Amino acid sequence: KYLHIIDKIVTFILCLKTIFYFPGVMGEYEPKIEVHFPFTVTAAKGTTVKMECFALGNPVPTITWMKVNGYIPSKSRLRKSQAVLEIPNVQLDDAGIYECRAENSRGKNSFRGQLQVYTYPHWVEKLNDTQLDSGSPLRWECKATGKPRPTYRWLKNGVPLLLQSRIEMVNGVLMIHNVNQSDAGMYQCLAENKYGAIYASAELKILASAPTFALNQLKKTIIVTKGQEVVIECKPQGSPKPTISWKKGDKAVRENKRIAILPDGSLRILNASKSDEGKYVCQGENVFGSAEIIASISVKEPTRIELTPKRTELTVGESIVLNCKAIHDASLDVTFYWTLKGQPIDFQKEGGHFESIRAQASSADLMIRNILLMHAGRYGCRVQTTADSVSDEAELLVRGPPGPPGIVIVEEITDSTATLSWSPAADNHSPISSYNLQARSPFSLGWQTVKTVPEIITGDMESAMAVDLNPWVEYEFRVVATNPIGTGDPSTPSRMIRTNEAVPKTAPTNVSGRSGRRHELVIAWEPVSEEFQNGEGFGYIVAFRPNGTRGWKEKMVTSSEASKFIYRDESVPPLTPFEVKVGVYNNKGDGPFSQIVVICSAEGEPSAAPTDVKATSVSVSEILVAWKHIKESLGRPQGFEIGYWKDMEQEDAAETVKTRGNESSIILTGLEGNTLYHFTVRAYNGAGYGPPSSEVSATTKKSPPSQAPNNLRWEQQGSQLSLGWEPVRPLANESEVMGYKVFYRQEGHSNSQVIETQKPQAVVPLPDAGVYIIEVRAYSEGGDGTASSQIRQCLAGHFGFVILLLNWSCIISLMYLLLCCHDCLYH
DSSP states (O other): OOOOOOOSSSEEOSOOOOOOOOTTTSOOEEEEEEEEOOSEEEEETTSOEEEEEEEEEESOOEEEEEETTSOOOTTOEEETTTTEEEESSOOGGGOEEEEEEEEETTEEEEEEEEEEEEEEEEEEEOOOOEEEETTOOEEEEOEEEEESOOEEEEEETTEEOOOOSSEEEETTEEEESSOOGGGOEEEEEEEEETTEEEEEEEEEEEEOEEEEOTTSOOOSEEEEETTOOEEEOOOOEEESOOEEEEEETTEEOOOOSSEEEOTTSOEEESSOOGGGOEEEEEEEEETTEEEEEEEEEEEEOOOEEEEEOSEEEEETTOOEEEEEEEEOOTTSOOEEEEEETTEEOOTTSSTTOEEEEEEETTEEEEEEOSOOGGGOEEEEEEEEOSSOEEEEEEEEEEEOSOOOOOOOEEEEEOSSOEEEEOOOOOOTTSOOOEEEEEEEOTTSSSOEEOOEESSSEETTOOEEEEOSOOTTOEEEEEEEEEETTEEOOOOOOOOOEEOOOOOOOOOOEEEEEEOOSTTEEEEEEEOOOGGGSOSSSOEEEEEEEETTOOOOEEEEEOOTTOOEEEEEOTTOOTTOEEEEEEEEEETTEEEEEOOOEEEEOOOOOOOSOOEEEEEEEOSSSOEEEEEEOOSSOSSOOSEEEEEEEETTSOGGGOEEEEEETTOOEEEEOSOOTTOEEEEEEEEEETTEEOOOOOOEEEEOOOBOOOSOOOSOEEEEETTEEEEEOOOOOOOTTBOOOOEEEEEEEETTOOOOEEEEESSSEEEEEOOSSEEEEEEEEEEETTEEEEEOOOEEEEEETTEEEEEEOOSTHHHHHHHHHHHHHHHHHHO
């Protein structure tokens, strides 16, 4: 067999050769490593390394790998029956001595080699472009990492930089002493090792200019007050850096304990006085020239301030005025600023509580109206002049209702009590007189005051017991504090807790009887609210007995929402009196019963049928059905049910309509015209239905004429309108015309007046001025027919006109005629 090793990424093989062996010919022998990686393996950081180790032996040897004085990296992979160790993304700490070991039953053999990991140079610190004044020192440093450690070289404008008396280069640091224009240019730092090189570049600019104050002007006049410190800055620009000198008038400034020239060139004067007034000249000078700047000092009397009153106590809702007065140099203007707790007062955003009043040039008032707790604190008045600034403070103490007590903690809970504690509320400068305990449950309307022990909770107490709570109800609690000023905000609510279970104490109310079917006793009651059920497993105990007997029969109703119980017994006659009561229970036990009431068992269903039933056609879609009341029956009727169906239909398909109470007739509507209907009537009550009456029949009338009156013609005679039209001819399936109805009304009115006539003509009265709307219908026993087109009649004094409303264009004609009518009346 031939064994050939091919490396795909980075493979290091000490030797590659062809090996012959003949299985089954040789006997057992210890392993011999024939192919292995080099004694020294080098790899770049981040690459993949493969180290190979192949051995011969009989039995076939097992290959294992180890790292001397360390661990094989966890990211490593073994390939080709563990003969190849592959380390991806190799790092510096992966370097070391690696050993491959071949072993079988005849012995073992091993090989060791060293893995060395190198890195290309990499910048840690680069160069930055630099500007220096002529004569200044330069120090540039570039830092790079790499393995092996990189070395450095410097270039200027691409040419290697040579050592000189002014130029030093040590370990990546370049120093040039006393730079000049010849040193300006582009500099490069080269960092390199045996595996690569990197460059960093920066530009050096040398500045050279005469002094100038163009960018640093001074105030022409500096105003200070006696005793103040004065600093006049002098910052000329120039390269090299200018030297600075000061003069007062034409004499050089002499330094002493009060007057000094600071290192940055500024002039400082301590404890200024009138003698320090005058013109001061600052001069900056270098080899390229000089420049100067002038400022004057004016010394004024210091400003003083008085703020009154210094300390005031107020109650919420009251008002106060703070007065701030300034004593200042008459030549200076003053500005007043107000603060509260160190923050400026925004007079536009304080809800109208604050107002600044400037009655005089040297004083200002702060008006605080309808004061609140939040307005307590230290008020500051600051007076600002062009020379100085002074301030003073006054304290305002505000008494008000207490703050909210601390969080409420439920210490102990029973079925009807809760022991609570809280931390005291802020008294807001008025001692707390009492606390009030409030509770809220899903059944209450918001927060309610609860009874407590002690009954009165004094202001020095921090716990109390809420009593008379309902068992098995979830409650939240809060505390409210009160002092002589008023009642404060409530505390944060406690966590929600549920009181313990207890035997129910509330019996059902409004126990009564209800209608039912024959042989039924229906017992009803008002269910007990969940608030009073006092625990889980709530239900009802219904007890009843025939009136006058002794033993009670009891039934359990397990639903807490139940409101009635039906007891059925075939032996119970109708309207038998019973004594009944309803009790309650839950998992804790039985509660009380309601008061005993007497109710009756259900009556029987009506036993007689209505008599003298009649059906009369009213119109094309209506039939009147009437009957006589039942005189004697085992069950009292609650109403009547009318069944009706068309001829040729089965009675089983009948529709029904019910009446209630003592009604003895009904008009059925929505019927088909010219159709025969059959009717029955029967009484009903809570026990059921009585027997039906005898069947009666009636036919709805034919439909009214569908043709509208046509060819309307009219003539106005004073306040009357003579109206005529063509007679209406009904179709074969329509009822005969009995006459005509003329409907008329004034515009703006909803109710029409009607004139009936048997002839195709009528006289319509128009008593008042205005616009009348008129239409005509034929009528028959089937009802009113289709309306004619509307007529609008305008009556204005003795003049009028008529328009037949056929379409929207008629409105324009109406407006035109109205204008004409107006002209006739006034010309």
